[in-house]
Amino acid sequence: MAKIIPFKAVRPTRDKVSLVASRSYQSYTHEQLESRLRDNPFSFLHIINPGYKFDKIISGKERYQLVKNRYLEFKEASIFKQDQKPCYYVYKIIDREGQEFNGLIAAASVLDYKNNVIKKHEDTISSKEITFKNYLKTVGFNAEPVLLTYPKNKSIEQIISKAQKERAEFEFTTTYRDTHYLWLINESEDLNEIEIAFKNIDTLYIADGHHRSASSQLLCEDLKQENKNHQGDENYNYFMSFLICEDELKIHEFNRLVKELNGLSKEEFLIKLDTVFRIENRGELPYKPSKQHHFSMYLDGEFYSLYLRRTDFEFKTALDTLDAQILYKTILKPILGIIDLRNDDRIDYLSGKKDMVYLKSKVDSNEFKVGFGMLPATIEQMKQIADEGLKMPPKSTYIEPKLRSGVAIYEF
Structure with missing residues (x-):
């Protein structure tokens, strides 16, 4: 009441x-x-x-x-x-x-x-x-x-x-x-x-x-x-x-921009991603994912699509289904070493109101090394996460x- x-x-x-x-x-x-x-x-x-x-x-x-x-x-x-x-x-x-x-x-x-x-x-x-x-x-x-x-x-x-x-x-x-x-x-x-x-x-x-x-x-x-x-x-x-x-x-979603690859070369980084994602090179044209649990990535002048390998990621809670959480658990934390999403100055956030062309420009300017795009969360996800007493990662939604x-x- x-x-x-x-x-x-x-x-x-x-x-x-x-x-x-x-x-x-x-x-x-x-x-x-x-x-x-x-x-x-x-x-x-x-x-x-x-x-x-x-x-x-x-x-x-x-x-x-x-x-x-x-x-x-x-x-x-x-x-x-x-x-x-x-x-x-x-x-x-x-x-x-x-x-x-x-x-x-x-x-x-x-x-x-x-x-x-x-x-x-x-x-x-x-x-x-x-x-x-x-x-x-x-x-x-x-x-x-x-x-x-x-x-x-x-x-x-x-x-x-x-x-x-x-x-x-x-x-x-x-x-x-x-x-x-x-x-x-x-x-x-x-x-x-x-x-x-x-x-x-x-x-x-x-x-x-x-x-x-x-x-x-x-x-x-x-x-x-x-x-x-x-x-x-x-x-x-x-x-x-x-x-x-x-x-x-x-x-709207918040896309992620990261300043460096945690000491990895481009090839080493892609190999590590391959264990969790099916990767496709999309070339120079801006690419945005069309489904939940799919991501776009812009790296070294090219866009990639990342498709989550379901066998390697288990959905136990409403939070597990959130793309911002999946990105954190599969890439940002284990590969790029970004643990504290609020205070690590290697990561920045870009509102989904800005398109993928803008994300591309931030990487092309050498201000950032790689950018990740995703679809926005749904109101049902937001409510279910709250109902389960769980908390989204920072900058998960721009409402x-x-x-x-x-x-x-x-x-x-």
Whole structure:
């Protein structure tokens, strides 16, 4: 039984939302970031990059406090205003390819996360959890929701459809040609209907935002200890989420790039691969696998197809069927000596949104020695791995939609 609640979001005014909304700042190049900070005084990037005002790179606790200061300045200037009544927020994105994503922004329960009602499929890094918890504790808000998914549900579908018949509170198109819409739901009858609909859902799954969820739990534990009058309904007992039906998720793979062959020559490397894979040389034309458990490889100016020899690999768990795990268990760890996928600087990851031509260019530039391509995981694999209490290797999935920061903000 999942618990989600409405909340009073802090939002940009309608006339400024398109100027405020930003992608995650890590997704910008240095030049793009500089341009937006220079030319757009309303960008949310000014809040999360407060050092720009002082022409200085600022980190740690000093940065956290300045983020809070910039946020308060945006509120004082009435760029941001807080809703007077708790709301659920229907959010819709139509991307440049015409795909639609429809869901609800709401506050999800930390207790549900702790009790595995909200299930995980990726490992987190403790140091990152603590760093982000300390950040949240200082700034007092979260501007980027965790992406949660649920099975197809007719009641929720009807609620979203009903809201979308009204004029949207926000409608704006980004320079990426994605169009974003937001509607408010704040009538008590509708709020109750949504809460009941989610109570009838046994499990939610994290699609994106494992570190944000884990950090929210740590934050809750801290603030609970510090609050002598803790009741359990304080804002810190929840975290902002975007809940979307699993049918509407778009899952991309993360391809792998490796800087060297662990001391092996090209011929020695291919011979070792031959024990686990049937190898075919595909020549210079880009090649992408067409089936699960098949891989593409680009090495020394040529593409290869790698077909897993089933007799040498046994599927015992849902994790064993995941291509990212197969690649790790058969090539990256035993042949290339890459054990720590998170911290080994010999490996890098390339979103499947970038095609095999781009992967080829990264190898041809001599930045990397070899590249591996695969098909994306499925939602069924992701759920089964979470249900079995297992964890995917890092960078196993790149999941859309990606919401813009600063459109709806959750305060603790």
